[in-house]
Amino acid sequence: MPGTVSAAPAPNSLTILIDGFASASPLIGYGLRNLRKKIPDAQLYSYVGAVEGWTYIAPKVIRDVERAYRGDPDIEINLIGVSFGANLLTRIVAKLNDRGVPVSYLGIIDGLPLTPITPNVRRVDNFTCSLVGCLRDKIELTKNNNLTIANAFDYKTTHIRISNHSEVQQRILHQISTFPLDVVTDPECDPLDQLRPDCQVVSVR
Numbered sequence: 001m002p003g004t005v006s007a008a009p010a011p012n013s014l015t016i017l018i019d020g021f022a023s024a025s026p027l028i029g030y031g032l033r034n035l036r037k038k039i040p041d042a043q044l045y046s047y048v049g050a051v052e053g054w055t056y057i058a059p060k061v062i063r064d065v066e067r068a069y070r071g072d073p074d075i076e077i078n079l080i081g082v083s084f085g086a087n088l089l090t091r092i093v094a095k096l097n098d099r100g101v102p103v104s105y106l107g108i109i110d111g112l113p114l115t116p117i118t119p120n121v122r123r124v125d126n127f128t129c130s131l132v133g134c135l136r137d138k139i140e141l142t143k144n145n146n147l148t149i150a151n152a153f154d155y156k157t158t159h160i161r162i163s164n165h166s167e168v169q170q171r172i173l174h175q176i177s178t179f180p181l182d183v184v185t186d187p188e189c190d191p192l193d194q195l196r197p198d199c200q201v202v203s204v205r
Helices: 030-037 050-071 084-098 166-176
Strands: 013-018 043-045 076-082 103-109 121-129 149-155 183-185 201-203
Touching (some): 013 030, 013 084, 030 166, 076 084, 076 166, 084 103, 149 166
Parallel strands (some): 013 076, 076 103
């Protein structure tokens, strides 16, 4: 039953959720709050406006992730964001790329605007929606990024409800519970279309 599934991330993992504008309101931020209940030890950031996101949340997440990675290079970093939180995360992972910090999984839920995804991200899911208030921005990979496995999903729901969508949450829970291989893709394949039968995925671990 939806809502009863929970994740079992690796013991040496760090999962961070960043919500969107006005997510401190119980009427808006309930999606990631519900997801947080299904992920033991996950950290959730809810807030009111952009200033808090730029000046407090982003620098703290970068610091915490880098500290965790320096303390344990085998740690699995999982980052999930919705709306402005998704925007923040695409910028955060670019900063982590500059610092040589890998990200196991990145969940981007209907964010805008999105910075191209850097090759330190192993897997990224782009969730968008098609009803009232949906932002629908599509992720792109940085030039020559043949390392990140990217998938896109679209749902007939609203911007506020998408982070609480059962299929979105089940996909995220599955991704953070799955041991990720380091992979490279056939350069002839579209990086956003890894499920095509003619695309070859080769393990480099």
